[in-house]
Amino acid sequence: MKRSNCKIKILSPLNKEVTLDLQIPHNYKFIDLFKVLKTIPCHTIHSGFLFEGKYITNKNSNDNLVDVMKNNELIIRERSFLTPKNLFHEIGTIITLDEYNLGNTINLYDVCPINHAKIGEWIGWGRGPTTIPITEDNNKMRNLIFIIVDNQSFVYNIHCLYNLINNDDNTLLIPHLNKKVDSSKFRDLYLGKKKTINILRLNRNELF
DSSP states (O other), X not given: OOEEEEEEEEEOSSSOOEEEEEEEETTOBHHXXXXXXTTSTTOOTTOEEXXXXXXXXXXTTTSBHHHHXXXXXEEXXXXXXXXXXXXXXXXXXXXXXXXXXXXXXXXXXXXXXXXOOBTTSOTTTTTSOSOXXXXXXXXXXXXXXXXXXXXXEEEEEHHHHXXXXXXXXXXXXXXXXXXXXXXXHHHHHHHSOXXXXXXXXXXGGGOO
16 A cells, blocks of 8 residues: 655644654544554543644544645644543544444534533533532543444433433433333443443334
8 A cells, every 4th residue: 555754743832842754554544643642651542632723533533644734744733631621632532432433423522411511521611610520520431321222322421311210110211312211221331340431232122
């Protein structure tokens, strides 16, 4: 496969300017670059990167670098773990979404319809308190759950969703679908061993 020379400059307010000289194939994407950057000690999975003034997210992480480079050079700016940011602007989260094929999640850049806070943040983000109840905190992956039905995913605050369980008939309402499921599978996930990412897969025939 044909390769191109690429000079990638990383500008950071905390670290010295870093320049990577790479030979990349035509289909080398931002997501591939992120997988390299997370292995470099001066960067972390909680860093975010801006290109032309905007955060690189899963929406454009699959863009080919050769399509956006100028004179075989790419300049990106780092926002370190010390800079408050939406969870889904962090490269670790972007890589996780890619690994689990969750980039098409319906409300990923919208809100949780239960607590009405933006996914990856919380109401009052950046101007209110820094410590909030888990039912309001959508900025930590452990507080979120992705529900997948027929390859379509939705994301919610997992603690808020747990509070929707109807204990009288052991059912759970899935807000986006306005349908119920038996809550047993969800209870087991919620009360079980904590995971890197919470995913509940449902079949259409489980809905009623």
